[in-house]
Amino acid sequence: xxxxxxxxxxxxGTPNVGKSTVFNxxxxxxxxxxxxxxxxxEVKEGIREFDGYEIKFVDLPGTYSLTAYSYDEVIAxxxxxxxxxxxVVQVIDASTLKKxxxxxxxxxxxxxxxxxxxxxxxxxKMKGLEINVNKLSALLGVPVVPMIAVKGxxxxxxxxxxxxxxxxxxxxxxxxxxxxxxxxxLIVKLKGLIRxxxxxxxxxxxxxxxxxxxxxxxxxxxxxxxxYKDIILSYNEILKTxxxxxxxxxxxxxxxxxxxxxxxxxxxxxxRTLSEKIDRIVLHKVxxxxxxxxxxxxxxxxxxTLGEALSDLASYAFSMITEYLINNYLTTIINPLIxxxxxxxxxxxxxxxxxxxPMITMFLIVYAVIExxxxxxxxxxxxxxxxxxxxxxGKAFLSVLMGxxxxxxxxxxxxxxxxxxxxxxxxxxxxxxxxxxxxGVMVFIVNLFFEPFRATLVMVWLVTLSLLLVALTGALLDxxxxxxxxxxxxxxxxxxxxPSIKNIALLTWVRVKAFIKRACTLIFVxxxxxxxxxxxxxxxxxxxxxxxLGKLLEPLGKFMGLDWKAIVSLIFGLLAKEQVLAAMSxxxxxxxxSLGEVLKxxxxxxxxxxxxxxxxxxxxxxxxxxxxxxxxNSWKWTLLSIVYTLSLALILGVLTYNIGSLFLR
Amino acid sequence: xYNIIPLALMKPGQEGVIVHVEGGFGVVRRxxxxxxxxxxxxxxxxxxxxxxxxxxxxxxxxxxxGLARKVWVKxx
Numbered sequence: 190x191x192x193x194x195x196x197x198x199x200x201x202g203t204p205n206v207g208k209s210t211v212f213n214x215x216x217x218x219x220x221x222x223x224x225x226x227x228x229x230x231e232v233k234e235g236i237r238e239f240d241g242y243e244i245k246f247v248d249l250p251g252t253y254s255l256t257a258y259s260y261d262e263v264i265a266x267x268x269x270x271x272x273x274x275x276x277v278v279q280v281i282d283a284s285t286l287k288k289x290x291x292x293x294x295x296x297x298x299x300x301x302x303x304x305x306x307x308x309x310x311x312x313x314k315m316k317g318l319e320i321n322v323n324k325l326s327a328l329l330g331v332p333v334v335p336m337i338a339v340k341g342x343x344x345x346x347x348x349x350x351x352x353x354x355x356x357x358x359x360x361x362x363x364x365x366x367x368x369x370x371x372x373x374x375l376i377v378k379l380k381g382l383i384r385x386x387x388x389x390x391x392x393x394x395x396x397x398x399x400x401x402x403x404x405x406x407x408x409x410x411x412x413x414x415x416x417y418k419d420i421i422l423s424y425n426e427i428l429k430t431x432x433x434x435x436x437x438x439x440x441x442x443x444x445x446x447x448x449x450x451x452x453x454x455x456x457x458x459x460x461r462t463l464s465e466k467i468d469r470i471v472l473h474k475v476x477x478x479x480x481x482x483x484x485x486x487x488x489x490x491x492x493x494t495l496g497e498a499l500s501d502l503a504s505y506a507f508s509m510i511t512e513y514l515i516n517n518y519l520t521t522i523i524n525p526l527i528x529x530x531x532x533x534x535x536x537x538x539x540x541x542x543x544x545x546x547p548m549i550t551m552f553l554i555v556y557a558v559i560e561x562x563x564x565x566x567x568x569x570x571x572x573x574x575x576x577x578x579x580x581x582x583g584k585a586f587l588s589v590l591m592g593x594x595x596x597x598x599x600x601x602x603x604x605x606x607x608x609x610x611x612x613x614x615x616x617x618x619x620x621x622x623x624x625x626x627x628x629g630v631m632v633f634i635v636n637l638f639f640e641p642f643r644a645t646l647v648m649v650w651l652v653t654l655s656l657l658l659v660a661l662t663g664a665l666l667d668x669x670x671x672x673x674x675x676x677x678x679x680x681x682x683x684x685x686x687x688p689s690i691k692n693i694a695l696l697t698w699v700r701v702k703a704f705i706k707r708a709c710t711l712i713f714v715x716x717x718x719x720x721x722x723x724x725x726x727x728x729x730x731x732x733x734x735x736x737x738l739g740k741l742l743e744p745l746g747k748f749m750g751l752d753w754k755a756i757v758s759l760i761f762g763l764l765a766k767e768q769v770l771a772a773m774s775x776x777x778x779x780x781x782x783s784l785g786e787v788l789k790x791x792x793x794x795x796x797x798x799x800x801x802x803x804x805x806x807x808x809x810x811x812x813x814x815x816x817x818x819x820x821x822n823s824w825k826w827t828l829l830s831i832v833y834t835l836s837l838a839l840i841l842g843v844l845t846y847n848i849g850s851l852f853l854r
Numbered sequence: 855x856y857n858i859i860p861l862a863l864m865k866p867g868q869e870g871v872i873v874h875v876e877g878g879f880g881v882v883r884r885x886x887x888x889x890x891x892x893x894x895x896x897x898x899x900x901x902x903x904x905x906x907x908x909x910x911x912x913x914x915x916x917x918x919x920g921l922a923r924k925v926w927v928k929x930x
Contacts (some may be wrong), residue, residue, distance in 0.1 A: 254887040258880065287912035291887065339877065377894070403879060435879070439886035443911070467915070474902040570916045574904040583905070583918075677918035678905050679884060 193243045196355055200294060202280035203289050204251035205563070205683035207238050207308045208234075210338040211280050212248045213695045215347075220695075222703045231604075232264070233699065239348045242355075247272065253681075255295045256399065257406035260609045269299050272389045275355050278347070280306045283313035283320060283335070284684060286454060290446040293329065296364045296851040298395040304350055305333045306343070312684070325453040330362035337687050368398070368441050372434070375401060375427055382419045383666055401425055402435040427780075464563070464684045471567050481571050484564065485590060488555045493594040495626065496551035504544040511536050529728065534720035538713045541765060542705075545597065545712075545812060549704055550597035552591065553697045559587070561688035565605060566680050572679050579656070580663030582606055585615040589659070592622030596813040599624075600820055601704075614666045616820055617830050618767045621658045621811040623651070626766040633770065637785045638794040647798065655805055658837065708815040715811035719764055731776070735760055749803065749842035750796045750850075759803065765810050799846040807838035856930025862906055862922035864898040870929035871895055877924045885925070888915055896927060 202208040212220070223232050233248040249268055258262050269277055276301045281289040286307070295304050307313075307323075308665035313320060326333040332350045336343030353359045367373060379397045387409060388396050399407040400420070409426075411417040427434070462813025470476055522528045559565045565587070573583030581589070584605045592599030599619045623631070631651060635644045647660040722735035726732055739757035746756050754776045763773030774784050777791070792800070808831050809817065818827045858873055872894045875882050889911040892895070899907040905916040917925075 239877060256883065256887070258884055258887075285913050288889075291889070402883065435883045436875075436886050439883065442892045443889055443891060443894070447911075467912075468899070468907070472900045474909060566916070570905050570907065573916075573918065677881070677921045678916065679887075679888065679918070679921070680905075680916050682907060682914040682916060 193241060194739045195243045195245065196275040196351075197245045197247065197272065199247045199249055199274040199277045201249050201265060201269070201277055201286055201292070202251055202278060202294055203253050203282075203337065203681075205340050205681060206251070206280050206282035206285075207278040207686075208248065208251060209696065210689060210692050211306060211308060211336070212693055213245060214341060214829070215246050216339050216342055217471045218695070218698075220699055222699060223685060227759060231703075232268075232414060237348070240352050244348070244351065247274065253292060255292070255299065256402055257404050259607050261607060263406060266299060269296075274300075274302075276302045276304060278304045278306055278351070278353050280308055282684075283307040283310045284316050284318065286313070286318070286320065287446060287450045288681075291442055292447060294364075294366055294442050294445060297329065297331070298366070298398065299392065301361060301363055302354055303361075303362075303363065304347070304354060305329070305331060306347055308337045308338050310335045310343075311337050311340075313451055316462060319455040321453045321455075323852070325449070326841045328364065328449050328453060330364050332359055332361075334354070339692075357554050366442070366445055368438060371431075371768070372398075372435060372441070376435075379420055379423060380548075382423065388417075398438065401427070402438050403428075425557050431768050447798045461590050462684060467685055468567065468682065471564075472570060477567075477571050481568055484559075484568070488559065489590065489594060491555050492548065492552045492591065496548035498542045499547035499551065504540060507540055507543050511540070529724055530717075530720070533724065534717045537720070537764075538716035541716055541833055542709050542712055543810065546701065547706070548595065549598060550603070550697060552601065553700045554693060555691040556587070556598075556602060556604075557696050560605070560643065561686060561693060563685040565684045566682050569605075569680055579618075579660045580667060581612040581615060581618065582608075583661075583734065584680070585611070588615050588619055589622055592619045592624060593628075594624070596622065596625050596809060597703065597708075597816045600813065603820065610670055613670065613821060613826065614663055617826065618659045618662045619664060620817070620830060621655055621662060621806065623805050624766065626663060626810075629767055629806055630804060633785075634788070634797055634801055637789055638792070638797040647801075651801060651805055654802070654841075658806065662833075700797070704816075706817070707819040708812070711815035711818060712811050715814070716764060719761070719811075745839070749799050749839075749846045750793075751800060751803070751842070752791075755796075755800055756815050759807060762804065763808065763811055764814065769804060783799065793847065795849045797851060799842050803838045803842040803844045806834055806841055856928050858926050858928050858929075860923045861896070861898070861908065861917075861925040861927050862901070864927060864929065865903065866898055866900050867898045868929055869895065870927035871882055872925060873928050874926040875924060876926070877921070881921065885917075885921075889915075890925060 212233060212235065215237050217801060219237070225731045232250070235246050235248070237244045237246060237497030247268060249265040252259070252265050255262055255266045268274070274522050277288070277295055277296060279293055281293070291688055293303075293305065301437040307320065310320075322333050322335055332354065334343055334347045334350055336347065350359070368376070376394065376397050380393060385393055388426070388748055389394060393568055394459065396407055400411065401424075408421070409698045411421055448575070471480055509768055514536075519528055519532055522531070559568070568586065569583045572586035576586050576589075577584045579589070585603065585607070588599050588602040589647050591602045596619050599622060600616050603612050603615040603619070606615055631648065635647050639647055643741055720736070725734055736753070739753040739760065742756050746752060754773075758769050758772040762769040770784065773788070775783065777787050788797070814827060814831065817830055818824065821827060864870065872890060872892050874892060874923055875890060879927040885891075894910055899909055899914055901907065903919070905918050906922040907914055907916045
């Protein structure tokens with residue numbers, strides 16, 4: 190076999206240009222997600238062999254620009270500099286070429302080895318655009334490869350071009366943008382202070398342009414080193430006389446884009462697309478909201494009805510296997526500890542995981558369809574106003590909605606938020622959205638203690654309270670987390686696309702795999718830990734560490750009118766909130782069917798209400814914790830979430846019980 | 855005759871040229887990067903409550919209403 194040479198290719202592009210389709214086409218199943226340390230951004234990588242080369246493709250986050258406006262942009266440009274890719278490929282939507290050229294100009298400043306992919310050539314043609322590919326390539330001085338990714342057209346050409354560029358067989362004469370008589374002298378002046386081609390890997394000219402644009406990260410980089418003191422000083426001088434440099438630079442780039450576009454594209458005078466016509470209905474002031482409700486209802490039902498049914502099925506199949514194993518093999522194990530570990534620890538842990546996977550898969554499919562079709566942006570536009578009432582970003586709507594079904598997909602749905610900060614807030618408030626499991630327990634207990642009319646009122650109160658908490662927590666975090674980025678809605682309305690099944694299948698597969706790998710280990714460990722709590726040291730729940738912990742906490746429970754048994758069931762609820770009822774039947778030593786009668790005897794309605802309030806708010810279940818850990822990629826925020834919800838539950842429990850005891854008796 | 859009004863007050867279908875963008879440094883630059891710079895032609899696609907959908911240099915973006923109040927457009 191020929192020795193393979195390894196090269197790295199970065200895929201850049203603005204959002205919604207079909208970059209992930211191109212990536213999937215290039216790498217197929219040989220892809221994986223790589224979380225970058227400390228950040229909530231997931232970067233996909235994949236391998237393709239071609240012509241004796243092993244090419245690693247890195248799918249950078251979609252960005253409109255390369256200023257340090259969002260983490261995505263910082264990550265994209267850092268990779269281009271620090272990751273030292275052999276080639277950077279920019280994927281462009283040929284049908285909205287003009288929008289993408291702005292990024293092209295910035296990429297040209299950062300790298301010499303750029304290839305443009307003009308994706309969706311068919312759609313561009315349908316719109317009546319005539320793109321002169323050779324002209325465009327000549328103007329920019331880099332290769333341009335036309336492509337129709339959904340049909341697999343143009344891939345080989347791209348791969349060939351990449352190899353040609355790597356081997357230096359193509360002449361690249363990247364366009365150098367001149368920023369005119371106002372900016373250029375400033376660059377020359379500052380460059381005189383550096384006298385180097387590169388600063389920490391960044392091309393000096395690029396760095397200075399970014400400095401003049403007021404790029405925060407570049408300023409910090411220069412400030413951190415005393416040798417660049419002079420530069421910062423003269424930059425501050427320049428800023429005094431002309432504060433609008435960034436606007437001038439952006440305007441100049443747009444003019445340049447206009448020129449390049451006019452020279453290489455012929456377009457019909459009136460460019461009206463089908464998407465615009467569709468949007469007249471979808472974003473209509475009367476029709477829009479009901480359409481949204483319809484779409485979301487279907488999405489919700491697909492995830493939580495179909496997904497749940499599949500989950501139940503998986504769970505059922507698993508329980509059959511479990512039973513078989515227990516009956517046939519477990520009895521042969523004499524050591525009671527190991528027997529218990531397997532029967533009450535390991536198998537239930539697998540059960541939790543197995544019952545999650547179908548639902549997560551359904552969610553990821555639905556998410557990908559809404560995203561890929563272009564509807565997500567429209568839904569965000571319609572929901573933005575309402576989400577602001579909750580103190581959240583418009584793009585968080587799907588996260589809150591899914592949270593009512595289950596917080597795990599709810600938290601995963603925050604991926605659409607482009608700012609680390611907005612996303613963190615959305616992740617941290619999500620556990621406060623009452624999930625179906627909690628709602629189930631709540632309905633059961635409320636119906637025991639209140640007659641129908643009051644029961645409804647109590648449920649409405651509990652749900653309202655939780656939404657109130659979402660809003661308050663959102664507002665609180667908004668104050669606490671440093672506001673670096675501007676967060677008012679700015680969102681592109683991409684052209685509608687019919688989602689490609691292959692693309693969605695691949696996307697879902699990769700994400701489910703990542704979920705299993707990252708979240709499931711933690712779920713597994715937590716379930717075993719809880720098993721430990723309830724087994725040791727005596728094999729009896731009532732005398733276990735868990736029960737002792739419950740008794741230890743009883744004085745605290747007194748403030749809320751809750752005894753140790755209630756506290757112990759809540760600790761059990763960490764497994765999954767619906768487990769609370771099962772735990773109660775064990776602790777109160779009754780069959781699950783007659784649990785209601787027993788509870789009615791031991792609790793007053795007020796105690797029940799307090800219990801439910803605590804149940805609704807207190808710490809997320811292990812699966813939710815695992816997914817918070819996975820999505821925030823930080824233990825600090827995960828722990829904060831646990832501590833916060835626990836304290837909140839405690840406060841609300843005490844308040845409910847004490848205020849309530851003034852009225853309810 | 856022409857008027858200068860905020861983007862947020864433009865009617866659907868109305869066109870104009872941006873003359874000025876107010877606001878913090880970050881957001882002004884962001885809008886500039888997306889093509890909302892002084893001199894750019896815009897057309898409002900939809901605007902009733904919530905974000906304003908605006909057509910600019912070949913694509914459409916929705917921007918929050920608060921922000922749309924800060925983009926001044928020459929119409930006429």
